[in-house]
Amino acid sequence: MSSKEPAVDSFAVILATRNRPDQVERSVGAVLASRVPLELIVIDQSDDGLTQAALAKFADDPRLTLLKSAQIGLSRARNLGWAKTTAELLAFTDDDCEACPGWLEGFANAFREDPRIGVVFGAVRAPDYDRDSGFVMAYVPERFQVVRHIGEKASVEGVGACMALRRSTLAAVGGFDEELGVGARLCSAEDTDIAVRALLAGYFVCETPDAAVWHHGFRSWSAGQRVIHGYMVGLGAANAKMLRLGKGQAIRPIAALAWRWLAKAPVVDLNHLPPRMRRLRSFLSGFRAGVSAALDAKGRFVVLPEDGPGDRSAP
Numbered sequence: 001m002s003s004k005e006p007a008v009d010s011f012a013v014i015l016a017t018r019n020r021p022d023q024v025e026r027s028v029g030a031v032l033a034s035r036v037p038l039e040l041i042v043i044d045q046s047d048d049g050l051t052q053a054a055l056a057k058f059a060d061d062p063r064l065t066l067l068k069s070a071q072i073g074l075s076r077a078r079n080l081g082w083a084k085t086t087a088e089l090l091a092f093t094d095d096d097c098e099a100c101p102g103w104l105e106g107f108a109n110a111f112r113e114d115p116r117i118g119v120v121f122g123a124v125r126a127p128d129y130d131r132d133s134g135f136v137m138a139y140v141p142e143r144f145q146v147v148r149h150i151g152e153k154a155s156v157e158g159v160g161a162c163m164a165l166r167r168s169t170l171a172a173v174g175g176f177d178e179e180l181g182v183g184a185r186l187c188s189a190e191d192t193d194i195a196v197r198a199l200l201a202g203y204f205v206c207e208t209p210d211a212a213v214w215h216h217g218f219r220s221w222s223a224g225q226r227v228i229h230g231y232m233v234g235l236g237a238a239n240a241k242m243l244r245l246g247k248g249q250a251i252r253p254i255a256a257l258a259w260r261w262l263a264k265a266p267v268v269d270l271n272h273l274p275p276r277m278r279r280l281r282s283f284l285s286g287f288r289a290g291v292s293a294a295l296d297a298k299g300r301f302v303v304l305p306e307d308g309p310g311d312r313s314a315p
Contacts, residue, residue: 009108010037011164012087016077017095018045018183021054023216024095028058031093036104038091041065041084043077045183073183074160075176075190082170090170094161096217097124106211107164110144117146118169118203119195121158122211126269134220135271137227141207150199150242150249154256156206157267160191162213165198173197174298180234186286186301188234196242197299200249228274232282233289237301240290245299 013031017024024042031040040063044051058064069080082090091107093099103122110120126136139159147156160181170176173194181190195205219227239257243250260266261280265273294302 009089010087011039011089011091011104011107012082012085013038013040013091013093013104014043014078014081014085015040015093015095016043016045016074016081017051018072019047019051020095021046021050024051025054025057026098026216027093027095028055028064030099032058032061032063033101034099034104036108038104039063039065039085039087041067041081043081044068045070045072045077073178074181075178075184078181078190079175079178082167082175086167088167089164090167091164092160093163093213094215094217097161097213097215100125100212100214103162103211103213106208109210110206110208111164111166113206114146114204116148116202116204117206118166118198118201119158119205120164120211121156121191121195121205121207122162122164122213123209124159124161124215125212127214127216129218131271134218135224135269136215136218137231138215138269139267140212140269141209144206144208144210146204146206147199148204150196150246151252153196153199153205153242153253154260156195158191158195158205158207159268160194161215162211163191164211165194166203169198169201169203170194172203173201174296174300177300179293179301179303180238182230186234186237186289187230189231189238189286190234192235192238193241196238197245200245200299224270225278228270228279229282231268232279233286236283236286236288237290237293238286239283240287241295241299241301244291244295 123140126138180186
């Protein structure tokens with residue numbers, strides 16, 4: 001890795017993977033096909049050596065760094081990844097995603113709009129699939145927009161599978177909360193939480209349809225119930241934290257979330273409307289944990305007990 005200051009529009013891409021050797025090979029290939037100058041840091045939390053074997057075909061590409069980690073959890077992997085680079089622009093995607101051509105250019109253009117933009121979310125698209133058998137979680141912004149205050153948070157949701165941050169923003173808020181996200185006690189919503197803490201720290205959050213990935217994470221209806229439960233647990237915890245940190249400023253986005261639960265479909269496309277009461281129970285489980293858990297000086301949850309509300313297994 002070069003010690004020189006990276007060019008303004010160069011990126012470090014951080015990709016966490018666990019036990020998905022076939023899918024991560026496609027993900028890495030798509031990232032390395034990007035035309036923007038980049039370095040790619042893959043954090044491998046797999047139980048075996050199959051991921052390393054699958055990525056051996058890219059071993060001669062100097063842009064790729066593969067790090068093996070015994071720690072489990074998406075947020076832990078992302079924190080490990082961005083700590084290994086000096087790049088100012090950091091892009092994140094998942095091991096079941098395939099970056100579309102021009103995705104990093106889309107992020108770069110968004111950051112150019114305003115130096116106060118610290119977080120950018122892109123589009124997570126679902127390929128064609130059998131909608132009678134299950135779903136692929138997707139989120140596609142309708143237009144480019146920027147939110148400047150926590151009261152506007154409900155206007156931008158965003159998904160961490162297609163996300164970019166300025167290094168200075170991530171450093172200012174202390175990185176990702178390692179009690180949130182897949183593999184952690186609170187399952188998900190590390191992306192929501194990083195946006196909330198960035199807004200509370202005075203940075204702007206943006207979403208754009210011009211940076212996109214394909215999400216190949218198909219889930220059957222039976223397996224999907226666990227995924228949705230984890231999503232709602234994390235969302236509940238992240239909103240509880242937002243209320244604690246933002247106090248009165250958080251009332252408007254939480255009210256918008258309640259209205260959406262009551263009268264509208266989820267923002268993330270789940271191919272159907274999951275039972276409202278089941279979603280509410282999962283949300284409240286996470287909310288209770290988020291209210292009671294201690295916070296450190298950066299607004300991150302202190303380590304939760306082993307009998308927390310979530311499911312540590314990957315979706």
